């Protein structure tokens with residue numbers, strides 16, 4: 073359908089901001105320096121910017137759900153000066169060994185595909201034209217489970233997992249920076265590898 077949008081699904085920790093392991097203070101949010109410009113280019117190219125993040129710190133009692141939204145608002149505040157905004161946030165607060173009511177075997181914790189499926193419906197997305205960028209095996213497997221194109225960055229935790237990801241999923245492109253992933257996406261869009 074022609075009114076369908078395309079999206080870049082973005083992992084948060086290790087892709088947009090430094091991974092500080094269960095971020096629990098707004099002051100610890102640090103956006104990677106090349107991310108604002110990269111997001112701006114994607115947005116100018118017509119992509120919606122959609123964060124998909126596992127936040128089991130909620131289930132573990134490290135921080136409330138409200139804090140996850142506050143982090144999202146803070147990131148958008150920091151991005152404002154670069155004239156770019158993240159469009160949507162989807163997060164999974166669950167973990168099987170967490171505290172009730174979050175101790176569920178859910179279908180939204182990455183690599184399960186429910187967050188992307190929900191975004192597809194709510195935002196009227198064409199998944200074939202959409203891309204997932206992450207720094208973990210679970211991000212790559214999310215892309216595979218949701219049947220969309222995935223990209224692994226070696227920022228964040230990607231450095232330690234890229235070898236095994238390359239071995240198990242040889243078709244997944246791996247890049248050392250957000251900028252290079254954006255270059256790749258824009259080039260692929262230009263030559264219609266992505267619709």
Ligand SMILES: [Mg+2]
Pocket residue numbers: 083084085086087091206207208228229
């Ligand atoms: Mg990550």
